[in-house]
Amino acid sequence: MCWIQPLPIGQISGAVGNYAHLSPEIEKLTCDYLGLKPVNISTQIIQRDRIAEYMNVLAVIGSTIEKIALEIRHLQRTEVLEVEENFSKGQKGSSAMPHKRNPVVSEQMCGLARLLRSNALAALENNALWHERDISHSSVERIILPDSTILINYMLNKMIVLIENLLVYPENMKKNLELTNGLIFSQTLLLELAKKGISREKAYEIVQRNAMICWRTKQLFRDLIANDEEIIEYFSPEELEEIFSYERFTKNIDYIFQRTGL
Numbered sequence: 001m002c003w004i005q006p007l008p009i010g011q012i013s014g015a016v017g018n019y020a021h022l023s024p025e026i027e028k029l030t031c032d033y034l035g036l037k038p039v040n041i042s043t044q045i046i047q048r049d050r051i052a053e054y055m056n057v058l059a060v061i062g063s064t065i066e067k068i069a070l071e072i073r074h075l076q077r078t079e080v081l082e083v084e085e086n087f088s089k090g091q092k093g094s095s096a097m098p099h100k101r102n103p104v105v106s107e108q109m110c111g112l113a114r115l116l117r118s119n120a121l122a123a124l125e126n127n128a129l130w131h132e133r134d135i136s137h138s139s140v141e142r143i144i145l146p147d148s149t150i151l152i153n154y155m156l157n158k159m160i161v162l163i164e165n166l167l168v169y170p171e172n173m174k175k176n177l178e179l180t181n182g183l184i185f186s187q188t189l190l191l192e193l194a195k196k197g198i199s200r201e202k203a204y205e206i207v208q209r210n211a212m213i214c215w216r217t218k219q220l221f222r223d224l225i226a227n228d229e230e231i232i233e234y235f236s237p238e239e240l241e242e243i244f245s246y247e248r249f250t251k252n253i254d255y256i257f258q259r260t261g262l
Contacts, residue, residue, distance in 0.1 A: 007050045007051070007054060008035060008036050008037060009031075009036055009037050009038070009039045009046060009050070010027070010030070010031045010034060010036035010037070010038065010039065010046075011027060011038060011039045011042040011046055012026060012027040012030055012031075013027060013042055014044075015044050015133075016043055016044060016133070017041065017042045017043040017044065024038070043131075043132040043133045044132075044133040045129070045132070045133060045135070045137075047127075047132070048123070048126045048127045048129070048137050049127050051123055051126065051141065051145070052120070052123040052124045052126065052127050054123075055119060055120040055122075055123035055124075055144065055145075055148060056120045056123070056124075058116055058119075058120065058148050058149070058152050059113075059116045059117045059119070059120035059148075061116075061152055061156075062112070062113040062116035062117065062151075062152060062155060063113055063116075063117070065109050065113060065155050065156070065159055066109055066110050066113035068109075068159065068163075069103075069105070069106035069107075069109035069110050069113075069159070069162075070106070070110055072085065072103055072106045072162075072166070073103045073106045073107065073110070076101075076103045076106075080172070080176065081169060081172050082168070082169055082172050082173045082176065083166055083167060083168050083169065084101065084103075084166070084167040084169070085101070085103045085104070085105055085106060085162060085165075085166065085167070086162075086165035086166065086167055087101045087167075105158055105159075105161075105162050106162070108158070109155055109158065109159065112151060112154075112155055113155075115147075115148075115151065116148055116151060116152065119144040119147065119148045120148075122140050122144050123140075123141075123144060125140075126140055126141065177246075180214075180221075181214055181218055181219065181220050181221055182214070182220050182221030182222050182244065183211055183214055183215070183221050185221065185222070185243060185244050186207050186208075186211050186221070188243050188244075188248060189207050189225065189231075189243055190203050190204060190207045192235070192239070192243055193206065193207070193231070193234065196234040196235075198234070206228070206230055206231055210224045210225055210228055210231075222240075222244045225240070226240065
């Protein structure tokens with residue numbers, strides 16, 4: 001029998017799956033009683049591709065958790081510090097450096113995701129069996145199925161608590177945005193110049209020229225643009241204000257959240 005919840009199937013079809021000694025009706029009655037469906041075709045066993053798919057789904061969920069956790073680990077770095085795992089009173093960070101507040105849960109999630117992937121690989125290895133009937137898969141599944149199912153439940157619950165209590169630092173986000181002295185607006189300026197009838201190649205050349213000066217001198221990109229006669233003739237003060245506005249990048253955020261159901 002296959003007892004995995006996403007795979008509610010079963011079989012009682014004999015040693016080679018041909019119902020030589022029990023009728024299909026016995027299988028159907030038994031499966032109905034247990035809330036299962038008879039598998040369409042089997043040998044002595046139910047083919048393990050179903051379990052391999054299930055295990056890979058768990059691994060993909062784990063990799064998504066890892067993706068989020070890895071981003072949090074980066075954003076918690078001292079030189080970034082845009083978000084941070086909640087640090088409860090009395091909690092210890094680094095054993096050697098008392099000032100450190102380590103992203104311990106995120107690091108744990110990244111490690112455990114590797115275990116889910118390795119278990120998924122073991123499930124794939126279980127798919128090919130001698131004569132479609134040997135039970136070399138059984139010893140593996142007794143470990144990987146409960147371990148991975150329990151583990152993904154643990155990881156999801158840990159991430160819920162982590163996200164709900166995540167510390168967010170908008171002031172650091174803005175500070176990091178301004179590290180380039182406004183160069184993040186170069187794409188917007190390029191596209192707006194193209195709308196004014198300048199060829200994209202020429203617009204790119206003009207914007208890049210000012211961008212390189214900004215990199216070298218640390219002058220504000222907007223000030224350089226405001227003093228470039230080749231650019232400023234195309235824009236009114238109001239248009240220039242809009243080009244260098246952060247609101248351009250956030251105006252559709254509510255739509256994105258609405259579309260995703262968050």
